[in-house]
Amino acid sequence: MLEEKEESLRSKMNINEICEEFFHKEWGNEKVRLHSSCMIEACLNMIKDTSLDPEIFIIAGWIHDIGRKTDVEKHPQISAELLNKFLDENKSFSDKKEILLDCILNHKRSGKPQTVYGMIFQAADKASLYNNRWIASKFSFS
Numbered sequence: 001m002l003e004e005k006e007e008s009l010r011s012k013m014n015i016n017e018i019c020e021e022f023f024h025k026e027w028g029n030e031k032v033r034l035h036s037s038c039m040i041e042a043c044l045n046m047i048k049d050t051s052l053d054p055e056i057f058i059i060a061g062w063i064h065d066i067g068r069k070t071d072v073e074k075h076p077q078i079s080a081e082l083l084n085k086f087l088d089e090n091k092s093f094s095d096k097k098e099i100l101l102d103c104i105l106n107h108k109r110s111g112k113p114q115t116v117y118g119m120i121f122q123a124a125d126k127a128s129l130y131n132n133r134w135i136a137s138k139f140s141f142s
């Protein structure tokens with residue numbers, strides 16, 4: 001019964017709300033929250049007028065840096081484990097797993113993304129650092 005209620009509540013939330021809620025539950029760090037939102041914005045701007053799937057960028061955007069909470073160097077791998085947790089809780093997105101992993105595991109400068117999604121995601125990670133909201137925040141990644 002409770003599960004049914006949760007299910008119907010979930011169906012009323014949009015994907016950005018579901019992913020942002022997951023982000024806040026796992027960490028909620030203000031700097032990474034702003035970075036993730038600027039990165040998603042950069043991705044969605046890049047795919048305007050294409051048939052690429054925006055949900056990939058929203059999910060990967062909210063999850064890709066949560067691993068920094070545990071280890072900055074190994075954070076893509078840790079974030080990939082958190083992606084598994086997210087997909088366990090949100091099984092309807094499971095068919096996107098391989099592309100999501102390409103985005104999350106290969107987003108660092110040293111990464112070698114294999115898909116157009118991964119390439120856009122890696123570029124957006126850099127472009128997001130020039131977002132005016134990010135610049136105004138005075139946050140930076142060391």
Ligand SMILES: [Fe+2]
Pocket residue numbers: 064065075107108
């Ligand atoms: Fe990252």
